[in-house]
Amino acid sequence: MEPFPYDEFRPFQREIYKRTYSGLKSGVHVIINAPTGLGKTAAVLGAVVKYVLETGASAHYVVRTRTELEPPIRELARMAERGVVVDYAVIKSRQDMCCYDQLKRLDYLEFLAECDLLRRMGECEYYPPKDVDVPLRSTSAYVRMLCASGSCPYEYARQRVREARLLVSTYYYVFGRERADVKDRVIVIDEAHSLVDSVARLHSIRVSEADVRAAYKEARRYGFVEEARKIYALLAFIKRARGVASVDELAGVLGGLEVEGAAWEVTKRRIESGASPFTPLVLIRELGRALKGRARYFIEARAEESGKAIVLYPLEPEAIIRDVLREARAVAHMSGTLPVSLYAETLGVARYERVDIPFNAFVPRSNYLAIVDVGVTTKYGERGEDMYLKIAQRVAAVVNVSPGGVLAVFPSYEVMKGVRRYLRLSIAHWYEDQGGIDWGGLPDRFFVGAVARGRYAEGVEYVRGGRSLLATVVIVGVPYPEPAPYLERRVESLKPRLREAAWSAVYLYEAVVSVRQAVGRLFRGPRDRGVLVFLDRRYVEPELWQSLSDVLAGSIIVGDVRESLSAIEDFFGRG
Template identity: 30%
Template sequence: MDRLLPYARWRKGQREIAETIYNVVKDGKILLLGYPTGAGKTIAALIGTYTAKSKNHKIFFLARTKNQVQAPLREISKIEKRKKICIPTVVLQNKKEMCPLAIAKRLSYDEFLRYCDSLVKLDLCEYYLNLKERKNILENGYNPEPSKFVRKFAKLGVCPYEIAKMLTSKVEIVIGSYVYIFSSEIRYRLQSSTGLKLEDLILIIDEAHNLPEIIADMQSIKLYKYQVKLAQREARKFLFGEFAEEILASLSNLYSYILTIERKSGGGDYLIDTSEFLSVMPGLSQLKKAVSIIEKNMVESGILAPSNISRILNLLRAIQSSTYGFVLYSTTTPEGFMIKYQCVDPSITAREVFSRVHAAVLMSGTLQPKDYLISMLALERGRVIEHRVHADFSKQVKLVVHSGISSRYVERSEENFRRIAKIIAILFEKFNNGVMLAVFPSYDFMKKVNVFLPTKTRLYTFIEREDTRLSEVVEFIKERVKSLVLAAAWGKLIEGIELRNGLSLIKSVVIAGLPVPEPSLVNIKREELLTARFLDEEKAWRFTYIIPAVIRVLQAIGRAVRTERDRAFVVILDHRLLEKDAKSLVEIHGYKVRSVDNLRQILEEMSSFSLR
């Protein structure tokens, strides 16, 4: 392994990670890898898997976002340049992002797929047609960095997306998003066109703490009330005769049923009886025929957007194909009233993958406990190995928990909001410079606390919205010596905010309440399923509510501590973090938890930490 390291030496614990991964791959196991920020897990994972794999095995590095794709690419490039070896690699992006046609940028993703499909079927895409003529195109050298890859093959006059797929069967490392493996439909299409077999894959899954929820969301289907109305318009415009009348009658019944549900629900979450819903849906064969006729006519009319009636068909197929592990309910969103078929048990899909792959490495700086991941991802206990790089952040992070405050639903009151606002305002007043990040259980909770912040504090305060962009935060803090950023624990900023100028600009984090998920219909259903699985109500409750909440707390703290040189003062305003399960999960990630009884003690801890 040493021969592949592109650096002067291994970081502390880094070679141990690589050796553990090497053994996991050789033995065909599944590794749960917990590591602190800055442990250098990407290069260790790549070296460990690459040196252990056989000729028949392929490494598939799964990243959650486009930005996260860059990390493995950088490390592979360094190995190749400094060690003078070639590691064939390809990055799979979605078809729209890899298309060289100018029109691709102006279309929505769904519109582009329809447009692309039409061009290919009608032999109108030169980039696709050229693939047949240029049989030796794969012999060309290339840079796997996505933008350079697209430019290279677009200049050669061939479809970059199809080239990437062709290369998938030839390279040693494939990099792509979770959907290529965990979306059954997309995986099947990829396997059909490339010959890939799950049994030959070694998965490296980055930021694996996200995997259970991402898989659940991939399997979920939604249908808006307005889309049913639009489907009726499509039927009137593109269908004719007796069949048109049949479809319109069926759609009318469905729309009336949705209106009834909307009235009953009052706009809130409302559990729908699956059998009752299916009884008012159009029939499967009827919908298939309608979609085929309507979409053919739409394309001929120059309409590229997918039909709304196809969305009804997709929902019907989902409900008919699987009933266990899902909940059918209605809710109201900013886009309108909708019906959603939500997956609450990602283990169904995950089992298909993890039971077949040769080996897998699930890695994250905020990895859930072993039992949680085994249950939520249907991992075979006998194959699972857990390895946590034990960090000690006690010199970098002082973490105190106020034992006299809670954000439990039954304790939320104006007095409680005032008290939290007062603590945040006083802490910020004593704060010298940089960014103080205050994290709340929800947007609503945040707004109620913000009302009671003093006017002078609000002058320095940035409040996250659901559509906030990171660039807005950066501009705000640039103009101030110190800033207070209010963010929701389940919002985008906690997942992606990185404010640095050499060192982290976030010097303090205030967790204004443990972000326990709301007892929604989805979470209640998940808790019921887990209770039936474990025959243990307390364990099911902990898996549904406490573990996800603590992982969010750890992610928030991680926004401040990105390197060994970063330091941060962390205050948690919720005594529930002192309870055994929550506290132990924080401590295994390297933080020492201190309990304080009042604001004066918090200020003393803050002062002593700052003066070191």
């Protein structure tokens, strides 16, 4: 019997299963791009389990967020019910897995200090973990059962990392600063389109004036005079920093600052005096460690409500990812919205097996109408009140003829606000910055204004009873990220390797992923039916058209709202 969670393969699942398995066997990267709703998690996981069971290799399946741990765990549980058992462990954040509810409410660094103390003093009743068997059902059941058996779930999972044949974790444990050893393992990356951005976030550090002032006071109070002097220099650096700050200058300010010993000494003395073990010196320690590491950083100074802060972003998260992937035995990258070639080029993956199921192969052409309206654009420099009015008229007209929900995705808050000033709607409507949607009680006809990469555009499901609640998705403009100093520096740092593709790797990539995410809100399966309206003339330009050709092929190109309306009415009339 094949290690697969279901009796039968659905369309395309067998192809994904077979090609993933053969790709892993030949040790190349496999990049699987297939629309949401096709069942790729089951297919890829089946192939990985088959490979693991046949070869004796181990695999590490990584997801972006803790809620995304559930689908692979569900599929593994189904496989186990069918007799396909693989030795596994699940890891998410130590704090999420902690058995003490009161510790979950602390700031993360404070929590780490408390946990460390409890373990060192032998006062955690769940540590060390016991050798128990836990059946696989869900992450919450896994954590609950381990706590009930007197075992810290995090420590339990960490102990099993070496022997487990399949680890399921968030990105953090593979791509974070304290990453797990992946040598000779198969790595499966879920939601691979968000990998670069997620790794950039994992390696970013924010240090505020208030943090540094607290660290300075702590160093003075416990007699670490030299450390206090350098921390004071850091405080002065943050106070005078504006916009983009210099990494070299920060390194100079921190040069020779060593707070490892001071942080530990202060922790001990705080414990002796009955205070919380957390000292703000650990943040200074983290900052120093980051600057001494291999990643190159970009520093942005921000004026926040509570004072100034600096944020360090890694300039080339791709280099951090490459360092990890090069140790792996094989890698499977999964996504539903990936610009495959651009992704591979950006990561520097030269040889790969491409399993790309186009949108128009999954959703029958008769189930959707795509319209590109070249009469408008949100291109920078052409935006303005006239353009916002034209766009609002188009959106309102489309809402009027759509028999179900309409999702409009805007490239930015600024454009959304501009268009919203002219948009008059007579049905229930909400915008990304408002909240308050009763998701269970959405009426048949409604309008949601979302911002690309925001929660309403990517994080929520417009589904009831397994079918999409949306009739129409309108993509206003092209959702390129707004140009920002960090992104500009990213482009510059990628240029030596990617040349003219560097801009596309940073800007076009995000736009394509965002468009596909928006399309995926409507089409959760091949039976869903609806209209896609692209409100920007740039969609007919070669690079964008090419990157979205499976969605845009067969589009009606219009320059006038009346042409769109008759096509939409005709489409829904046929339904």
